[in-house]
Amino acid sequence: MTRRTHAALAAAIAAALTLGLGACTSTGGSKDDANQGGVTTEGNGIIGGTPVKGGTLNILSNVDFDQLDPTRNWTMPVMDFGVRTLYRTLTTFKAAPGAEGLKIEPDLATDLGQSSDGGKTWTFKLKDGLKYEDGTPIVADDIKYNVERSYSPELPGGPDYARTYLVAPADYKGPLGGQRLGKESIETPDEKTIVFHLQRPVAEFGYTVTLPTFSPVPKAKEAGANYSNHPVSSGPYKIESYDRGKRMVLVRNTNWDPKSDTVRKAYPDKIVVDQTLKGTGVAERLITDQGDDQSAISYVDLVPSKISEVLTNPEVKKRLISENAGCTTKLDMNNTKAPFDNAKVRLAMQYAVDKEAFAAAQGGPAFTDVATTYLPPVLTQGAPVDHFLIKPGGDPTKAKALLAEAGFANGFATELVTSTGGKQQAEAIQAALKKVGVEITITTVDPTAVSSITGDKAKQPGLSIGGWCPDYPSAATFLPMIFDGRTIKDKGNQGNVTRFNDPETIADLDRIAAMSDVQQANKAWLELDAKIMDKSPAVPLAWAKKPLLVGSNIAGAFAHPVWAGQLDFAVIGLKTAK
Structure with a gap:
C-alpha cells in the first residue's frame, strides 16, 4: 500500500466522523433542545482558551484506574489518561476537537508507517533521543516486548489487535516465560526500526498502533501483574505516588523531550487524582467551585441527580462539556447460559426492554439517545439506523409472544450484574x-470488579450492562471486537462479553476484513450489523453523551472524539497557575 492510499483512508474515516459529529445534536427537537446537554461552544469548542505553563491540575473521581499497564489498558477513559500522560505510542491522535481530532500524527515514530507486501508488512522508524523517566533510551525491542506481553495469559484484558493481526505461533503465550516472537512476526533489525508482519493486509494499521499495546515497556522493569502500579513513563509525566483507590500524584518526567512530541503540551507541573469521592461528591465540589476545585476537572460523568442543578445555573452550565461519546451501551446476554442460549429468547428481549426508561435513568434526552442498532451513528455515516422499528418504550405484547414460542410462556428468572453507579439503569430494565414475566435479581459491585465477573465464564450471570467504543471510527474496531467468537476466553474475556460464537458471523467478519475498498467495507459492515441484530446476542440500549464538569480556572478543555467524549489530557491546563 502506498502512502497516498493511507492518506485516502484517513480522509475517508475523517469524513465519516464529521458526519457523525454533525448528527450528535440533531436527534429530534430544535437546535435549542439539542444544546440542553450543555455542549460547550466557546470559540472552537475549547473551554478557557490556551492554558498557562505550571500549576496543579486536580482530577476528581470516585473510582480507581482499572488498569494502567499499557498491555492491558483497553477501557475509556483510562486509555486516554494513560497514552496522554504516561506512555507514548508509535502514532497518536491529534489533540483537537471534532473531525481534526481523528487525524493521526507520528508519536514515537518518525512517520505514520511504511507498508509493503500489499499491506501485510509495516515498518516504523523511531525518533532520535527518546528516553524513559530514568533516562534509559527507548529502543524498538521495547515496543516489540510490550506487543509480546499482550499474548500473556497472566496479563489479560488488553486489546486483541496484535493477536488478531500478527503472524505468530498459535500456541505463543507471551514473553514472561522467556519466549520471544521470531522475525517472522516482528523484526527489530536495529534499535530504531520495528517491522510488523501481518497475516493479511490491514489498511488501517497506522491507526492500530495508536493503542497502548504499541507503547514501549522495558524488559528490565517487568513486574507482571504489578506493572500497573508503576508503568515506566515514556510520556510527559511520571508517577510520584499511587495509593490505589485513593490518590495518584503525577509530576513532570524531566527526560521527556517536548521537541519530539508535537501532541502533548504538558501544561501543569503536577496532576493530582483524588479517587475517594463518593456518590454526588464530584459534582457538588465542581458546582460549588471553591479553592483548589477551581483548578479541577471531573473524571467521571455528571450524575443524573445533578443535571437540573447544572443546566439551570448559567455560570455552572458554561463549565459543562457534553459531547456524544460515539459508544453503544448494551444489555449483554450470556449466550452460553440458559435461557439466553435460545435465539428466540434473545430476540424477545429486544422487544421487552424499555429503552426510553433506561435513557431517562441516564439523565434523559439531554444526555443520551436511544440506541436502535449496535453500530453508533459515528460508524453509520452520521445517520442512526433503526433495525427493528420498535417503539422506544418497547413492545411487551410482542415480547411475550416470542417468549411463548421459545417455550417460556411463564417467563423465567435470571441475574443482572452492574456497577454500583448503574443501579438506577438496571432497575429500569428490571x-x-x-412486565413480560422475567424476574431480574440485580447485583451491584464496585466498578473495578465488573469486568472480572463478566469476563469469567464461571462467574458470569445471565445479564450485564456494558458497552463498546470504537478504538478509532471504523466498524473494524467495533463488530469484530464484540462478536468474533474466536476471541472468547474463559477468563479475562473483555470484548465479546455475550460469548456469541456464530460461524456465519465469523465468516462475514473475515470476508469484510479482507476488503481493500473502504467504502465497500463500510457498506458490508452495515449489512453485517443488521444480520447480527437478527441473532440478538445483545440489546443496544443507548448512545450516550459524556457530561463532564470543569472548574472555573480550567483552560484547554474539550471532548475528544476518539476518547469517547472524555477530556483530552494532552492539552488541558489552567488559566492561572495555582
Whole structure:
C-alpha cells in the first residue's frame, strides 16, 4: 500500500466522523433542545482558551484506574489518561476537537508507517533521543516486548489487535516465560526500526498502533501483574505516588523531550487524582467551585441527580462539556447460559426492554439517545439506523409472544450484574422485563470488579450492562471486537462479553476484513450489523453523551472524539497557575 492510499483512508474515516459529529445534536427537537446537554461552544469548542505553563491540575473521581499497564489498558477513559500522560505510542491522535481530532500524527515514530507486501508488512522508524523517566533510551525491542506481553495469559484484558493481526505461533503465550516472537512476526533489525508482519493486509494499521499495546515497556522493569502500579513513563509525566483507590500524584518526567512530541503540551507541573469521592461528591465540589476545585476537572460523568442543578445555573452550565461519546451501551446476554442460549429468547428481549426508561435513568434526552442498532451513528455515516422499528418504550405484547414460542410462556428468572453507579439503569430494565414475566435479581459491585465477573465464564450471570467504543471510527474496531467468537476466553474475556460464537458471523467478519475498498467495507459492515441484530446476542440500549464538569480556572478543555467524549489530557491546563 502506498502512502497516498493511507492518506485516502484517513480522509475517508475523517469524513465519516464529521458526519457523525454533525448528527450528535440533531436527534429530534430544535437546535435549542439539542444544546440542553450543555455542549460547550466557546470559540472552537475549547473551554478557557490556551492554558498557562505550571500549576496543579486536580482530577476528581470516585473510582480507581482499572488498569494502567499499557498491555492491558483497553477501557475509556483510562486509555486516554494513560497514552496522554504516561506512555507514548508509535502514532497518536491529534489533540483537537471534532473531525481534526481523528487525524493521526507520528508519536514515537518518525512517520505514520511504511507498508509493503500489499499491506501485510509495516515498518516504523523511531525518533532520535527518546528516553524513559530514568533516562534509559527507548529502543524498538521495547515496543516489540510490550506487543509480546499482550499474548500473556497472566496479563489479560488488553486489546486483541496484535493477536488478531500478527503472524505468530498459535500456541505463543507471551514473553514472561522467556519466549520471544521470531522475525517472522516482528523484526527489530536495529534499535530504531520495528517491522510488523501481518497475516493479511490491514489498511488501517497506522491507526492500530495508536493503542497502548504499541507503547514501549522495558524488559528490565517487568513486574507482571504489578506493572500497573508503576508503568515506566515514556510520556510527559511520571508517577510520584499511587495509593490505589485513593490518590495518584503525577509530576513532570524531566527526560521527556517536548521537541519530539508535537501532541502533548504538558501544561501543569503536577496532576493530582483524588479517587475517594463518593456518590454526588464530584459534582457538588465542581458546582460549588471553591479553592483548589477551581483548578479541577471531573473524571467521571455528571450524575443524573445533578443535571437540573447544572443546566439551570448559567455560570455552572458554561463549565459543562457534553459531547456524544460515539459508544453503544448494551444489555449483554450470556449466550452460553440458559435461557439466553435460545435465539428466540434473545430476540424477545429486544422487544421487552424499555429503552426510553433506561435513557431517562441516564439523565434523559439531554444526555443520551436511544440506541436502535449496535453500530453508533459515528460508524453509520452520521445517520442512526433503526433495525427493528420498535417503539422506544418497547413492545411487551410482542415480547411475550416470542417468549411463548421459545417455550417460556411463564417467563423465567435470571441475574443482572452492574456497577454500583448503574443501579438506577438496571432497575429500569428490571421493571420492563417484569412486565413480560422475567424476574431480574440485580447485583451491584464496585466498578473495578465488573469486568472480572463478566469476563469469567464461571462467574458470569445471565445479564450485564456494558458497552463498546470504537478504538478509532471504523466498524473494524467495533463488530469484530464484540462478536468474533474466536476471541472468547474463559477468563479475562473483555470484548465479546455475550460469548456469541456464530460461524456465519465469523465468516462475514473475515470476508469484510479482507476488503481493500473502504467504502465497500463500510457498506458490508452495515449489512453485517443488521444480520447480527437478527441473532440478538445483545440489546443496544443507548448512545450516550459524556457530561463532564470543569472548574472555573480550567483552560484547554474539550471532548475528544476518539476518547469517547472524555477530556483530552494532552492539552488541558489552567488559566492561572495555582
